Amino acid sequence: MIDSPAKPLRPADWLAGFTVLILCQLAGETLVQLLRLVLPGFVFPGPVAGMLMLLALLTPLGDRGRPIIAAADGLLGILSLLFVPSAVGIMQYGDMILAWGGPLLLAVLGSTVLTLVVTVGVFLATEAWIRRRQG
Amino acid sequence: MSGLSTIWVYLAASPLTWLGATLAAYILSLRIAAWLGNSPLANSVFLTAAMVIPLLLLTHTSYPRYFEGAQFVHFLLGPATVSLAVPLYRNLAAVRRSILPIIAALVAGSLTAMGSALAIAAAFGAPADVLASIAPKSVSAPIAMELAKGLGGVPSLAAVLVILTGITGAIIVTPLMNALGVRNYAARGFAVGIASHGIGTARAFQVNDTAGAFAGIAMALNGAFTALLVAGFLLLR
Known part of the structure; x- marks a missing residue:
């Protein structure tokens, strides 16, 4: 496993890892824009394209990818912080939530519970079906 | 007193204040979650927003002004993805x-x-x-x-x-x-x-x-x- 730290990373390594993340996002955004020249209706998030590019890079990089992995794990460790600015944005829609609050909250709650149960159920049922078929 | 309010006018307009408030509230929310035995009810996005929103309402700070500071955190969603x-x-x-x-x-x-x-x-x-x-x-x-x-x-x-x-x-x-x-x-x-x-x-x-x-x-x-x-x-x- 390349994620077990052999040597402590130097500050410059950490920065290099973060730079690769930024460059992958930039490359992903550029690729999506290029595709939109051919297919104007094409909607695909640039960061997800960047994620696929990084995934393709990690295997050939091997141990040299350690700084990228450290930077990525650092960001994912505080992922919930990154949603706070959007969540605070709810303050602008107090009136809308008060007007439609009850039904909308109920729809959100009911639908979220159902989605969790159905998704986990289908995932486990398909896995069990495969296991049975393989004997 | 007018000296203090001048400082506040300066601080409330500075992106630094709201970036700092966001980070401090988030760290506090992690502490609160730890006190509550990391109960899923103590969701850090919810707790942090529940601290920051009243602060913004009390200080009559608009969301766009808040976002001038918070955007540095928001921006990291791309590299995080x-x-x-x-x-x-x-x-x-x-x-x-x-x-x-x-x-x-x-x-x-x-x-x-x-x-x-x-x-x-x-x-x-x-x-x-x-x-x-x-x-x-x-x-x-x-x-x-x-x-x-x-x-x-x-x-x-x-x-x-x-x-x-x-x-x-x-x-x-x-x-x-x-x-x-x-x-x-x-x-x-x-x-x-x-x-x-x-x-x-x-x-x-x-x-x-x-x-x-x-x-x-x-x-x-x-x-x-x-x-x-x-x-x-x-x-x-």
């Missing part, structure tokens, strides 16, 4: 083995997320623009806002519903899965990624790396699949 490649890479063998469950659960979960939200809201007599705004509530905000606009909804309402869905799923997933007796962390993570996009994924990473990896895949696939479904619906309409 790229970072999802790392847990995906670490769990690649498990993901390869689960291709069929992933596809089946994606289709079932994505349709349930949209269909059930539409059905419940419609049962309460919600008008067409509200229905169009709630349909994409389980995908990340930028995609949901674009889809809501295409369907004739209100993008800002869609963004609010996305956040509420994210926080709801992040809070209920652990007690719900424990009550159902589901021990498979790949399946648990995948479900919360489908239902509650990035906020659910953030919760999954707090529980375990495999759950986080599957949540990240689910979030990305659901964004793409929902966009395809909406594009198909608009073409056929």
Whole structure:
């Protein structure tokens, strides 16, 4: 496993890892824009394209990818912080939530519970079906 | 006294104040969550927003002014999405083995997320623009806002519903899965990624790396699949 730290990373390594993340996002955004020249209706998030590019890079990089992995794990460790600015944005829609609050909250709650149960159920049922078929 | 209020006028206008408030409130929310034994009810996105919003209302600070400071945190969502490649890479063998469950659960979960939200809201007599705004509530905000606009909804309402869905799923997933007796962390993570996009994924990473990896895949696939479904619906309409 390349994620077990052999040597402590130097500050410059950490920065290099973060730079690769930024460059992958930039490359992903550029690729999506290029595709939109051919297919104007094409909607695909640039960061997800960047994620696929990084995934393709990690295997050939091997141990040299350690700084990228450290930077990525650092960001994912505080992922919930990154949603706070959007969540605070709810303050602008107090009136809308008060007007439609009850039904909308109920729809959100009911639908979220159902989605969790159905998704986990289908995932486990398909896995069990495969296991049975393989004997 | 007027000297002090001059300083406050300066501070309230400075991005530094609201960046600092966001970071400090988040760290405080982590402490509170730790005091509560990391109960899923002590969701850090919810707790931090619940501290920051009253502060902004009390100081008559507008959201755009707040965002001037908070944007530095918001901006990191892009590189964080790229970072999802790392847990995906670490769990690649498990993901390869689960291709069929992933596809089946994606289709079932994505349709349930949209269909059930539409059905419940419609049962309460919600008008067409509200229905169009709630349909994409389980995908990340930028995609949901674009889809809501295409369907004739209100993008800002869609963004609010996305956040509420994210926080709801992040809070209920652990007690719900424990009550159902589901021990498979790949399946648990995948479900919360489908239902509650990035906020659910953030919760999954707090529980375990495999759950986080599957949540990240689910979030990305659901964004793409929902966009395809909406594009198909608009073409056929």
